[in-house]
Amino acid sequence: MSATPAAPKTNVIGLSVLDYRGGKTTLCAGCGHNAISERIIDAAYEMGVRPENLVKMSGIGCSSKSPAYFVNRAHGFNAVHGRMPSVATGVALANHKLMVLGVSGDGDTASIGIGQFIHLMRRNLPIIYIIEDNGVYGLTKGQFSATADLGAKLKTGVINDLPPIDTCALAIELGATFVARSFSGDKRQLLTLLKAAISHRGTVMIDVISPCVTFNDHEGSTKSYKYVKDHDEPVQELGFVPHFENIEVDYDPGTTATVTMHDGSHLRLRKLERDYDATDRINAMKILAESHAKGEVLTGVLYVNTQAPNFFDVLNLTGQPLGQLPESVVRPPKKALEDAMAELM
Amino acid sequence: MATLDVTLQEQATPTAQTGRNVNDFSIQVATVNGSGSQSANTVLLRSIFQMGVPVSGKNLFPSNIAGLPTWYTIRASKHGYIARKKEIDFLVAMNAETAQEDVMSLVPGAACVYDEPLNLKQLRQDVTFYPVPYDKLVGPVCPEAKLRRLVKNMIYVGVVDYLLGIELAESEKAVARQFATKKKAADLNMAAVRAGYDYAKATFTKHDSFFIERMNENAGKIIIDGNAAAALGCMFAGVTVVTWYPITPSTSLVESLIDYLKEYRIGSDGKATFAVVQAEDELAAIGMVMGAGWAGARAMTSTSGPGISLMGEFVGLGYYAEIPGVIFDIQRVGPSTGLPTRTMQGDILSCAFLSHGDTKHILLLPNSVTECYTMAMEAFELAEQFQTPVFVLSDLDLGMNSWMAQPFEYPEQPVGRGKVLGADELQRLGGFARYKDVDGDGIPYRTLPGTAHPAAAYFTRGSGHNEKGQYSERPDDYVRNVDRLARKFDTARKFVPAPVKEISHSSEIGVIAYGTSHWAMTEAHDQLEKEYGIKVDYLRLRAYPFNQDVHDFVKNHNRIYVVEQNRDGQMRELLKLDLPPEQIAKLRRVLHYNGLPIDARSVTNEIVSQEGK
Numbered sequence: 039m040s041a042t043p044a045a046p047k048t049n050v051i052g053l054s055v056l057d058y059r060g061g062k063t064t065l066c067a068g069c070g071h072n073a074i075s076e077r078i079i080d081a082a083y084e085m086g087v088r089p090e091n092l093v094k095m096s097g098i099g100c101s102s103k104s105p106a107y108f109v110n111r112a113h114g115f116n117a118v119h120g121r122m123p124s125v126a127t128g129v130a131l132a133n134h135k136l137m138v139l140g141v142s143g144d145g146d147t148a149s150i151g152i153g154q155f156i157h158l159m160r161r162n163l164p165i166i167y168i169i170e171d172n173g174v175y176g177l178t179k180g181q182f183s184a185t186a187d188l189g190a191k192l193k194t195g196v197i198n199d200l201p202p203i204d205t206c207a208l209a210i211e212l213g214a215t216f217v218a219r220s221f222s223g224d225k226r227q228l229l230t231l232l233k234a235a236i237s238h239r240g241t242v243m244i245d246v247i248s249p250c251v252t253f254n255d256h257e258g259s260t261k262s263y264k265y266v267k268d269h270d271e272p273v274q275e276l277g278f279v280p281h282f283e284n285i286e287v288d289y290d291p292g293t294t295a296t297v298t299m300h301d302g303s304h305l306r307l308r309k310l311e312r313d314y315d316a317t318d319r320i321n322a323m324k325i326l327a328e329s330h331a332k333g334e335v336l337t338g339v340l341y342v343n344t345q346a347p348n349f350f351d352v353l354n355l356t357g358q359p360l361g362q363l364p365e366s367v368v369r370p371p372k373k374a375l376e377d378a379m380a381e382l383m
Numbered sequence: 384m385a386t387l388d389v390t391l392q393e394q395a396t397p398t399a400q401t402g403r404n405v406n407d408f409s410i411q412v413a414t415v416n417g418s419g420s421q422s423a424n425t426v427l428l429r430s431i432f433q434m435g436v437p438v439s440g441k442n443l444f445p446s447n448i449a450g451l452p453t454w455y456t457i458r459a460s461k462h463g464y465i466a467r468k469k470e471i472d473f474l475v476a477m478n479a480e481t482a483q484e485d486v487m488s489l490v491p492g493a494a495c496v497y498d499e500p501l502n503l504k505q506l507r508q509d510v511t512f513y514p515v516p517y518d519k520l521v522g523p524v525c526p527e528a529k530l531r532r533l534v535k536n537m538i539y540v541g542v543v544d545y546l547l548g549i550e551l552a553e554s555e556k557a558v559a560r561q562f563a564t565k566k567k568a569a570d571l572n573m574a575a576v577r578a579g580y581d582y583a584k585a586t587f588t589k590h591d592s593f594f595i596e597r598m599n600e601n602a603g604k605i606i607i608d609g610n611a612a613a614a615l616g617c618m619f620a621g622v623t624v625v626t627w628y629p630i631t632p633s634t635s636l637v638e639s640l641i642d643y644l645k646e647y648r649i650g651s652d653g654k655a656t657f658a659v660v661q662a663e664d665e666l667a668a669i670g671m672v673m674g675a676g677w678a679g680a681r682a683m684t685s686t687s688g689p690g691i692s693l694m695g696e697f698v699g700l701g702y703y704a705e706i707p708g709v710i711f712d713i714q715r716v717g718p719s720t721g722l723p724t725r726t727m728q729g730d731i732l733s734c735a736f737l738s739h740g741d742t743k744h745i746l747l748l749p750n751s752v753t754e755c756y757t758m759a760m761e762a763f764e765l766a767e768q769f770q771t772p773v774f775v776l777s778d779l780d781l782g783m784n785s786w787m788a789q790p791f792e793y794p795e796q797p798v799g800r801g802k803v804l805g806a807d808e809l810q811r812l813g814g815f816a817r818y819k820d821v822d823g824d825g826i827p828y829r830t831l832p833g834t835a836h837p838a839a840a841y842f843t844r845g846s847g848h849n850e851k852g853q854y855s856e857r858p859d860d861y862v863r864n865v866d867r868l869a870r871k872f873d874t875a876r877k878f879v880p881a882p883v884k885e886i887s888h889s890s891e892i893g894v895i896a897y898g899t900s901h902w903a904m905t906e907a908h909d910q911l912e913k914e915y916g917i918k919v920d921y922l923r924l925r926a927y928p929f930n931q932d933v934h935d936f937v938k939n940h941n942r943i944y945v946v947e948q949n950r951d952g953q954m955r956e957l958l959k960l961d962l963p964p965e966q967i968a969k970l971r972r973v974l975h976y977n978g979l980p981i982d983a984r985s986v987t988n989e990i991v992s993q994e995g996k
């Protein structure tokens with residue numbers, strides 16, 4: 039072996055991928071959630087996200103533990119079951135310059151947390167919200183969640199007899215501005231989606247099918263590795279050019295649509311068999327409903343809108359983070375109190 | 384609806400009025416809500432206030448938008464007593480549905496101005512009646528038929544002015560103020576006041592004994608409700624994130640705050656230096672406060688009992704993960720929906736221990752609009768100093784009623800942000816352990832997300848953690864952590880607002896009260912001494928945890944009466960947990976819990992009876 043080790047590879051801000059590593063996972067070997075953590079590390083590294091500028095939010099569940107397994111140099115907050123959206127909203131309001139990334143589960147989101155989820159989507163708060171969706175409550179040992187498909191079977195033979203909630207359809211309907219579905223087993227698609235998510239300033243909602251190898255990976259499950267591989271239908275082929283890479287890639291405007299993201303990056307959506315327009319909200323909801331009836335799992339960018347105002351715009355927030363405003367700004371002068379008192383005399 | 388379902392009246396002690404009563408009586412206006420009587424009542428209150436007579440006003444209203452009985456009581460007191468007076472001396476009966484019962488509950492010697500068609504005269508021989516034909520009087524002053532219902536109310540202001548000797552010019556001033564931006568409305572309403580005054584002057588010979596005479600007690604004072612006062616406190620505390628879900632009686636706190644923030648906290652660039660979010664429910668409201676407090680904002684929410692119940696899980700997280708936040712609880716009558724528009728001190732225990740597991744929370748207990756203002760600021764200081772949720776327990780009586788006060792003082796203390804490490808300090812220290820007791824006071828150091836240092840980050844969780852914030856289920860880590868939290872709570876004893884003591888003589892009887900019970904207590908204090916020769920020492924609690932003064936006070940007296948507005952003596956229970964066993968037996972209960980603000984007579988009678996006099 040040669041004596042001089044090669045300098046470690048670094049990203050645009052000079053950090054190596056090791057600067058994005060997390061703690062050692064305590065999830066089951068083969069759990070889909072672990073693959074998602076790895077993609078988050080890759081995306082943050084490749085996009086040059088400053089670790090200290092990232093905050094990792096989660097609720098409760100196996101999925102919600104995963105923020106401990108990526109980017110240790112970022113603050114993390116493991117909140118209460120189903121209520122991460124409100125905590126994440128508070129964090130974003132206190133400091134709108136942070137990149138807020140939330141990890142939730144299908145139970146955490148679609149069962150106990152559906153109320154907060156819905157209202158988060160409505161506000162178009164800049165956040166990346168990831169559902170690690172395995173159709174069951176992993177941490178409480180495998181009961182069905184509200185995303186389990188009708189007729190899906192548990193290992194114990196129990197059949198799910200209620201229809202699933204489609205979190206993507208909900209998110210699109212309610213006002214999220216970047217909505218996608220992916221599969222923990224599809225490295226490339228998931229990584230590209232995450233990089234695009236980092237470029238977006240609005241609510242990003244990605245439902246990642248993430249099989250639970252311990253409780254929901256058997257014959258009869260619709261969230262098993264095998265089932266998802268067999269039924270995965272990407273709606274487009276994704277390409278992504280980050281804003282700091284000045285490369286011109288040739289593409290055919292007839293078959294490829296380009297979306298300019300808020301940070302100047304370019305997201306390329308290349309047509310596959312079907313003609314899917316990810317900027318058409320009504321059509322997206324229609325196609326999702328149809329594909330569901332056919333048993334297809336549509337993946338890719340389901341909806342993107344870079345024009346809608348986000349929650350900070352709506353609140354007319356000042357430029358400096360609220361949590362960092364000095365006393366001279368947040369405590370009005372004595373004259374203000376005197377005026378207020380005079381009005382009450 | 385049966386009259387019984389809606390009546391307010393309780394049994395009053397029948398003490399007959401004799402002679403001339405100057406500036407020491409209560410007026411009650413009985414109307415239906417939604418009839419627009421609020422402006423008239425405010426004008427009446429302010430007219431007396433401007434006459435220099437100490438006055439307080441209490442709105443006793445239904446949980447309804449229009450058509451149910453409402454009572455507004457005004458108390459004039461030359462002695463400065465501002466608690467509710469149990470006896471009603473002067474009634475303005477406008478509501479057919481309750482009129483009979485309202486009249487029957489008057490004390491002998493009382494007076495009653497009523498709407499002529501109600502025909503109340505024959506009900507009592509010992510009450511002076513003044514019938515007023517409102518419908519006939521309102522026509523000429525208010526040509527527009529649809530406004531008459533509202534304007535009618537101003538007529539009783541004029542009648543009462545004449546009968547009590549309130550100067551018409553003062554009502555004129557109050558009307559002008561009430562309709563400051565609406566000249567036409569001001570003119571119309573003033574004409575109605577005058578019509579009432581002229582009618583009364585031409586028609587009535589005064590037979591009752593009640594008079595308002597000019598004093599000089601109110602120079603420079605303000606009138607404000609506790610919620611608006613708290614809102615001012617929050618703004619001057621530098622609040623930046625406000626979340627809420629509407630609920631009576633807390634709503635007006637945030638609504639006032641929004642008005643103040645819009646007026647005083649929009650920067651020169653037109654941008655807001657605050658965020659107010661109407662959340663989807665109280666769970667989200669407190670969740671946002673936790674997130675914002677964790678990330679370095681001064682964050683608050685305001686609610687009432689039902690909201691407090693919903694917030695339990697998050698408040699436990701705030702306690703255990705050590706996150707600052709301020710929660711206003713404007714208490715109303717529970718349990719459940721209870722009496723949403725009536726007052727109670729009913730959330731003492733649920734707030735003190737909110738959430739599962741071993742939790743204890745700092746409670747601040749304002750008794751006045753002034754303390755609503757100052758304690759709002761103290762709450763933010765304490766929340767950041769102790770990195771924990773802090774409750775401010777106001778109540779409906781304090782929050783929604785009008786109280787006189789000296790103008791508030793500008794805060795002298797700079798805003799304190801507690802033990803927060805920045806990038807430079809981390810560089811110097813080489814890192815930190817989030818939950819380590821470095822200073823021996825139980826309060827650890829924290830960092831804020833976004834701090835530009837590789838060692839700044841830590842992981843916040845509601846699950847078990849060690850000093851470094853790492854996940855831990857080790858028995859020793861758990862015990863060390865919760866024992867430190869207990870130590871931190873002990874440290875807080877010395878920093879929360881200290882009790883106020885009135886120990887003027889060596890009595891063996893001590894009384895403890897807090898919040899709005901104070902006003903009945905101070906009056907009862909005088910009644911006990913003057914009428915029964917019972918001298919008591921008094922301690923007013925202002926916060927939990929209790930400090931040494933409270934222990935000493937109990938120790939130094941033989942009997943302690945704890946005066947409060949709930950059924951179970953919640954503060955007494957809390958005191959019992961703090962006191963040594965031999966002191967506990969001294970604690971006695973004086974309780975008032977029918978939803979109406981506590982009055983002095985009830986306190987006096989109860990203490991007298993327990994003293995066996």
Ligand SMILES: Cc1ncc(C[n+]2csc(CCOP(=O)(O)OP(=O)(O)O)c2C)c(N)n1
Pocket residue numbers: 098099100101102119142143144145146147170172174175176177178183
């Ligand atoms: C209020 C509350 N109720 C119940 C639980 C128990 N609980 C913990 S995780 C969980 C379900 C998690 O499911 P999901 O979000 O799908 O995550 P997964 O484990 O499948 O990744 C439940 C019910 C809890 N922690 N809190």
Ligand code: SF4
Pocket residue numbers: 064065066068069070071100101172176177249250251252253
């Ligand atoms: S139980 Fe399922 S979800 Fe939980 S860690 Fe194991 S595989 Fe993952």
Ligand SMILES: [Mg+2]
Pocket residue numbers: 099143144145170171172173174175176183
């Ligand atoms: Mg799950």
